[in-house]
Amino acid sequence: MTMSQLSDFMLNAKNVYRNLPVSKLVEEAVKRGEGVLLENGALLVNTGKYTGRSPEDKFIVDSETIHDEIWWENNKPFSYRNFHNLLFRIQAYLQNKDVFVFDGYVCADPNFKKPLRVITEYAYQSLFARQLFLRGKIDEDFSPEITVICVPGFKADPKIDKTNSEAFIILDLENKIIIIGGTKYSGEIKKSVFSLLNYIMPGSGVFPMHCSANVDDKNNTALFFGLSGTGKTTLSADPERRLIGDDEHGWSDSGIFNFEGGCYAKCIHLSKEKEPQIYNAIKFGTILENVVFSRENRMPDYDSDFFTENTRAAYPVDYIPDAVIQGVGGHPKQIFFLSADAFGVLPPIAKLTKEQAMFYFIAGYTSKLAGTERGITEPKATFSACFGAPFLPRPPYVYAELLKEKVEKFNTDIYLVNTGWIKGPYGTGERINLNYTRAIIKAALSGLLKDVEYEKDPIFNLMIPKYCPGVPEEILNPKNSWKDKKAYDEYAYKLKNSFTTNASKYNLPAEILK
Template sequence: MYKISDLLPNLKKVHHNLPVSKLVEEAVKRGEGVLLENGAFLVHTGKYTGRSPEDKFIVDSETVHDEVWWDNNKPISEKNFLNLLYRMQAYFQNKDVFVFDGYVCADQNFKRPLRVITEYAYQSLFARQLFIREKINEGFSPEITVICAPGFKADPKIDKTNSEAFIIIDLEKKIILIGGTQYSGEIKKSVFSLLNYIMPKMGVFPMHCSANIDDNNNTALFFGLSGTGKTTLSADPDRKLIGDDEHGWSDNGIFNFEGGCYAKCINLSKEKEPQIYNAIKFGTILENVDYSEEDRIPDYTSNYYTENTRAAYPVEYIPNAVIPGIGGHPKQVFFLTADAFGVLPPIAKLTKEQAMFYFISGYTSKLAGTERGITEPKATFSACFGAPFLPLHPYVYAQFLKEKIEKFGTDIYLVNTGWIKGPYGIGERINLNITRAIIKAALCGFLKNAEYEREDVFNLMIPKYCPQVPSEILNPQNCWQDKKAYYEYAIKLKNSFLANASKYNLPVEILK
C-alpha cells in the first residue's frame, strides 16, 4: 500500500478520479486524440498498436522465484526494477499525473483495491472505463498499483530491458511499471497477469474468458484466442453479459475481474454486432481506428494502422449487462477455435480429460498471408487460452478447471468457428448464424443428452443432429470431397497438438 507521493515525489499536479467529461476535456486540450462524430474519443498509439510480449518481465524475487513459470516469463532483477522506478520518478518530477482509484473483482469476497497512475488523461479514462468504479472511501489504500508513462523510454543497456518499451510486474510488491508504449491494453493485461498470481492463492480459478447469463441464472463461459468469436458470441441479445474477457470462478460462482470491455472493432458492423457497435459513444475510447477527417466518422473496415483496432467502454454500455458482474456456477463452457485446417467439428462434447487437454492447448490457427512467411494455415497454441498472462504453470490452472467441472457438473464443448469443407483457401468459413445456433442448442440443454458419434482422429464426440444446423457439416470428414486430404490435414494437426503438449509433462490420461 503506497502513497502517490511516496512512489512519485515532487509532482506538479495530481488529477484524482476525474469524471468522464473532464478526462475527455483534458485529453482533447492536451492533444492526445480527437472526438469523433459518434462521441467516442480516438487515439493513435504510434509504434505500438498491440501488446509487446518480448518487453514484459516479472521481478525475480526470492519470495516468488520457485512459483513462477519461467519457461513462459522473462525475469528481471529487483535491482533493475528499482532502478527503473527511480528513473521514472525523475521523469515524473514537476509533471501532471492522472490517478484512477477503483477496484478489480466484482465479488465483494475477493475485491482488490487498485490504483492506476498515468501520464495521459485518456489512459486514466481507459482505466476508469475498464476497471470497477465505486465510491472511494477516505481510507482507500491500493493493494495493486500501476504506473504508466508512455513518454518514458527505457535504455536497454542501463535497464536490462529488450527495448525502449517495458512492462514489469512485481508480484511481491504488486506494483506494475509500464513505459515506452502507449498501447492501453498493456494496463489491462498486466493487471490480469497479477490477478492470475493472486487469485489461485485465494482459491479462485482465474480465467481468460467471456461470460453471460440467462434469466434463470444459468451461466456460460467462452474461452478463445483473438479472432475466434469470444466477444461476439458472448454479446448475445437474448442473454445478459457478465463480462467479455477476464473472470474468476470461486466456490460461490463466477465474477468479472473488470468493469468494462475492450472489444476488437476491425470490420465491426451494426448488423452483425449491434451491441458492440452501439456501445461506441461518448466515454468510449477507440484505439488506432481510421476515420474521415472531414466528417470524423470512423472507418471500421480500414486496417491502415493495424488489424488490432479496439474499443474500450464500460460494461453497462451493453444493454442488459449484469451489474455487478456476478453469476452462478457455469452449466456450459465453450472452447472456441478458428481452425483454418477445416478438420475440427463445429461442435464436440469433451470428457473431463479432453477438457484439460484442450484447455492447456489453447488452440487456434493463423491464416496464410497474415504474417510474413506463412503460406498455409499454421497451428498456434496459447496455454489456457492466455499464456502471455500466466505467471504460474498451466497445469495449476488446468487442475482448477478439473476440480470445478467435477464439483459442479459443467459440460465442456469444443467449438470450431473456423473452416469446414476444406482448409482456408479451399473450404469455407462457418457462418456466424450456424455457430449461434450451435451455441443456443448447447445452452438450452439439447446437446447435453443428444445422440453422439465418435470421430476417429481426435477421438471427439460429435452430435448427429443439432437444430437449425445442416447435419452433413457436423462431422467434418463427411463434407470434404477429398477424404485422403482430410486425413492428411487432420493427422498433421493432431501431431501439432501432441508436440505442443509434450512441453508440459502432462499425465498420460490427459493425452489419450
C-alpha cells in the first residue's frame, strides 16, 4: 500500500491522530469509554467476546506469487478479490470516524528494520502498538512497508465477505497489509505482524523464532523455546542475565535481534513475590486486558479468571529493569527446548544432536493435563510445530533447516528440558522442583555440562548427563526415579508413538526420523 493509497484510505476520517504520546492516548481511551485507569496507573480494558486469538478466523490472501510457498495444511486461503472488497467496506466504515495512527518499526537490527504503520479506531489499541512495537525517528517522508488496519467495531458478514464469522484476521503477505475486524483482542495485532515476519524473514537469511532471549555481561546469548505453561518467561527472567525479549526474535549472521519493543505477558495469578519484574512493569502506560478489579480501591485482582484465564499485560521492554533496550545480542551459545511433560518420562535435561534438534523443534511438544479440558482424563501429548504453528505461513521444515544452518555455523548447543513431571505421570508423580530446573539451566549456560559423562536413553535415544551440580543424580535419568519400571516403559513408548505419529505429517528425512 503506497503512501497516497493510505492517504486516500483515511481521506474521509473525522480526525486523524498520529503518534500521540502515552499520556494523551490514555486520556483519549478513558474519555471514550474504552477502559478505566487503575490505582497502579495501568489502563484496564475489556475485550468482550474475544479474550484470545481466533485461529478459525485467520486467513492468508492466496495468489499465484505465493501459493506454492504457503503451508496450506495450517493456513486458510482467502481470495484477492474478497480481500479488496472487504478493504473497501472498512474504508467506508471509517468515514467520519476518528482514526489513530502509530508509525514505528519492527526488527531491532538496523539491517532488517522495517517501517510499520498501525491504523486503529480505538485509542487503546494505538497505545498497544506504541508499547509493543519499536519506536524511532518519524518524519513526513515516512513510508510504511507493513500496514495493519484494525477495526474491532466493524463486524464482517460471512455471506458477503466470505469470512468464517464476524471476526477476521487476514494477511496479504504479498503487499504486506493486514486487516483485523470484529475482535478487540489486541494480541491479534501482535501475532499477525509476527506471522508476516515469519513469511518474509527467511528470504533475507533470517531465522524467525517464537522464543525468549537473554544475555550475560559477556554477550553470551541464550534462547528459550516453549509453549504456554512450560516456563519460558519464568526461566528467561534471570536476575543474573539481561532480558532481550520475551517472545519474538530473528537470528541473522550478525546475531539475534528482537522483532518487538515490548512484552505481552500473561498475568493470571501474578504476584510480586514470584514474578517481581512483570508485577512492577504494570504501571502508567501499561495496558491490562480482561483483568478483574475492585470498584472500591481500583486495584487489580490477578487471581480472578472471571473473564478469561488469558489475562494480559502489555508494556514496553524498558519497563523491565536492566533490559537490553537495543534489542540485539550475539549468536546464542545455548538453546533450550522447554516441555512440561505430564507423562513424566522425559529427562530433566538432555543434550540433542542437530538431527534431534530438528525433530524436537518441528514437534514443539508439551502436554495437557488431566482435567484441564473436558474429556481429558490422563496426560495428552500436544504438538505445535516450531513451538508456534499458528504463526507459520511456510512449512515447518523451512524453519527447521534455518535452525540447522545457524546451529552448525555458530556451534550452538541445544538442550531438551523437561519442566514437567518426574517420579511418575501427572497424578502420581510430582512436578520437578523449579530450583532444580534453574540449576540445570545455570549449569548448561556456564558450560558445566559439556564435559560430564552422558548415558543414552534406549527409548528416545536422548543423551542424559549423569551429573549436574545442584540436582539429585537419581532424577536425571527419569526411569530411575519411577518405582514401577514397567509402568515407565509403557508411558514412554506411548509418548514415543505420539511423537512418531505427529512426525509422519511432515515427510521428514530418514536421518531426522531415526
